[in-house]
Amino acid sequence: MRxxxxxxxxxxxxxxxxxxxxxxxxxxxxxFLQVVTRFLLGDxxxxxxxxxxxxxxxxxxxVAGAGFRLAAxxxxxxxxxxLPKAADRWIGWAVTLCVLLFLGILVFFGxxxxxxxxxxxxxxxxxxxxxxxAAIPVGAALAIPGVLLAQLRPVTARLEDxx
Amino acid sequence: MNGVxxxxxxxxxxxxxxxAVSIGLASVVGIWITGRPAMLVVPQKIFTSLDSFPLLAVPxxxxxxxxxxxxxxxxxxxxxxxxxxxxxQGGLASTCVVTCMIFAAISGSSVATTFAIxxxxxxxxxxxxxxxxxxxxxxxxxxxxxxxxxPSVPMIVYAVSTDTSVGQLFLAGIVPGLxxxxxxxxxxxxxxxxxxxxxxxxxxxxGVLTATARAFWALLLPVIxxxxxxxxxxxxxxxxxxxxxxxxxxxxxxxxxxxxxxLPAIFRAATLSTGAIMLIIGAAGLFSFLVSLSGLPAVVGGxxxxxxxxxxxxxxxxxxxxxxxxMFVETSAAILxxxxxxxxxxxxxxxxxxxxxxxxxxxxxxxxxxxPLGVNLFAAAxxxxxxxxxxxxxxxxxxxTVLALLLLITYVPALSLGxxxxx
Numbered sequence: 001m002r003x004x005x006x007x008x009x010x011x012x013x014x015x016x017x018x019x020x021x022x023x024x025x026x027x028x029x030x031x032f033l034q035v036v037t038r039f040l041l042g043d044x045x046x047x048x049x050x051x052x053x054x055x056x057x058x059x060x061x062x063v064a065g066a067g068f069r070l071a072a073x074x075x076x077x078x079x080x081x082x083l084p085k086a087a088d089r090w091i092g093w094a095v096t097l098c099v100l101l102f103l104g105i106l107v108f109f110g111x112x113x114x115x116x117x118x119x120x121x122x123x124x125x126x127x128x129x130x131x132x133x134a135a136i137p138v139g140a141a142l143a144i145p146g147v148l149l150a151q152l153r154p155v156t157a158r159l160e161d162x163x
Numbered sequence: 164m165n166g167v168x169x170x171x172x173x174x175x176x177x178x179x180x181x182x183a184v185s186i187g188l189a190s191v192v193g194i195w196i197t198g199r200p201a202m203l204v205v206p207q208k209i210f211t212s213l214d215s216f217p218l219l220a221v222p223x224x225x226x227x228x229x230x231x232x233x234x235x236x237x238x239x240x241x242x243x244x245x246x247x248x249x250x251x252q253g254g255l256a257s258t259c260v261v262t263c264m265i266f267a268a269i270s271g272s273s274v275a276t277t278f279a280i281x282x283x284x285x286x287x288x289x290x291x292x293x294x295x296x297x298x299x300x301x302x303x304x305x306x307x308x309x310x311x312x313x314p315s316v317p318m319i320v321y322a323v324s325t326d327t328s329v330g331q332l333f334l335a336g337i338v339p340g341l342x343x344x345x346x347x348x349x350x351x352x353x354x355x356x357x358x359x360x361x362x363x364x365x366x367x368x369x370g371v372l373t374a375t376a377r378a379f380w381a382l383l384l385p386v387i388x389x390x391x392x393x394x395x396x397x398x399x400x401x402x403x404x405x406x407x408x409x410x411x412x413x414x415x416x417x418x419x420x421x422x423x424x425x426l427p428a429i430f431r432a433a434t435l436s437t438g439a440i441m442l443i444i445g446a447a448g449l450f451s452f453l454v455s456l457s458g459l460p461a462v463v464g465g466x467x468x469x470x471x472x473x474x475x476x477x478x479x480x481x482x483x484x485x486x487x488x489x490m491f492v493e494t495s496a497a498i499l500x501x502x503x504x505x506x507x508x509x510x511x512x513x514x515x516x517x518x519x520x521x522x523x524x525x526x527x528x529x530x531x532x533x534x535p536l537g538v539n540l541f542a543a544a545x546x547x548x549x550x551x552x553x554x555x556x557x558x559x560x561x562x563x564t565v566l567a568l569l570l571l572i573t574y575v576p577a578l579s580l581g582x583x584x585x586x
Contacts, residue, residue: 020438021430024222031219031404035397049216056222057213060445063438072435073181073442074493076536080179091178098180102188110206132214136206 009145017066023059061139065146103140110137164457168193183442212448223403224271226433232279234414239378246374253355254364263305264344267312268385276309277542303543304561307528312340329399335579447499474512489530521579
């Protein structure tokens with residue numbers, strides 16, 4: 001039962017990570033298209049910029065779960081490294097609770113914010129602003145399994161590319 | 164409000180809560196204790212901090228860096244640099260600096276530079292008898308150039324948070340970057356002679372012409388990026404997208420070192436680092452909003468005006484402050500919180516905001532190689548396969564070198580502004 005749930009969590013995180021990678025490709029295509037259309041038509045399509053911004057924001061929040069899962073979110077570990085092993089387990093849980101609390105706040109107030117702007121529409125696109133703000137509560141909610149997995153089935157941090 | 168924010172932030176940092184969450188939760192605690200503004204501002208400010216076209220350059224430059232690391236570009240740049248400077252005593256160490264300098268003109272990140280170049284040069288230096296901690300130190304210090312020579316992610320972050328031109332900042336980073344590269348080459352030359360290392364570094368290197376021909380497509384990229392931005396052909400964000408597409412084409416069709424099948428992994432890795440950095444940027448935007456709402460910038464401004472009588476003493480204060488901050492705080496977060504407070508004061512003292520941005524970035528780049536939180540150190544230690552503490556002793560040499568150059572860049576604005584004002 002426990003393994004089945006953890007396995008489902010892993011699949012969900014992999015799915016959101018792949019979706020985020022796909023959105024990265026879409027955003028790249030859009031901005032590249034903007035350059036190309038300006039060369040070909042002398043005038044770039046203005047909507048590409050608006051859509052690219054929205055796509056990148058969705059990408060950032062969709063990949064959050066994988067970021068927590070794969071320990072790619074940079075922490076400051078000076079003090080913690082100096083503590084004994086027994087304390088380390090407790091701190092691990094405290095950190096996980098802090099992260100979950102923050103994600104919970106993002107889900108709750110992010111939903112509230114998204115609903116409050118449902119009547120405003122995005123310039124040039126004629127869709128509701130809610131679609132943009134929704135990235136925050138949706139991404140934060142989908143990140144929760146990633147945080148739990150990192151606590152229950154930790155992987156070692158990898159520092160490939162940051163900054 | 165500010166006391167609560169700072170106390171909470173230090174508390175979460177000490178607990179080793181991830182940086183983005185620490186900053187976000189500290190803001191939440193601040194709002195919760197003081198009761199204003201409404202909590203709705205949390206998602207709202209995170210969103211608006213990220214909803215910016217210049218900031219879109221960040222994911223694309225990270226992606227371009229990933230594509231180039233896997234696409235065979237970094238190895239060809241190493242061969243090229245080695246053919247130029249590899250023949251001297253300490254030639255491999257000098258190659259490390261020069262390769263990082265060229266790679267920095269393609270990538271906007273220091274950590275990416277450490278991985279891309281260190282994976283080749285740290286083992287090479289070890290094979291030529293360099294002590295591993297020293298090789299790691301040289302790599303970590305050289306990789307700093309990644310954020311100083313354009314394109315640069317921290318410069319984009321500074322420009323966005325202070326309404327300065329990204330293009331002008333990039334231009335201003337060129338000479339200081341070259342200066343630091345020259346300083347580091349001089350440093351490793353002396354260091355190797357003192358230690359009697361690297362006498363046979365020049366073995367089996369390529370001729371200059373062969374190496375240049377092989378690295379041609381890689382060397383063309385900085386020309387396209389910088390030429391495109393300054394020729395007014397595209398914006399920095401568009402340049403970032405163009406360089407990612409270019410790196411994709413070079414890796415897939417010219418060097419043929421990546422296949423279509425490698426792309427999902429490369430894109431996934433790029434989104435992961437983008438996500439980590441952009442969440443920090445979003446959270447820092449919220450934090451910074453609360454700080455400015457509390458009126459702190461005006462208080463600090465008033466205090467600075469009473470405390471410092473000239474630009475020189477103020478800049479000295481900034482140097483020291485950022486040196487300490489850089490030891491503990493992630494670069495982009497430090498810029499987002501401090502730049503909006505410090506820049507208006509600097510302008511009040513007659514410092515050009517573009518020059519000030521270069522000072523901040525160089526200053527914080529030094530923080531990437533100062534313990535305890537020096538991201539380049541972690542990356543270099545990881546590549547070298549040694550615990551990070553073993554590098555601390557040899558760090559003194561590059562830290563002092565870069566510190567001396569930082570002072571030069573701080574007090575001689577012409578180094579940063581010469582290229583801009585010359586045109």
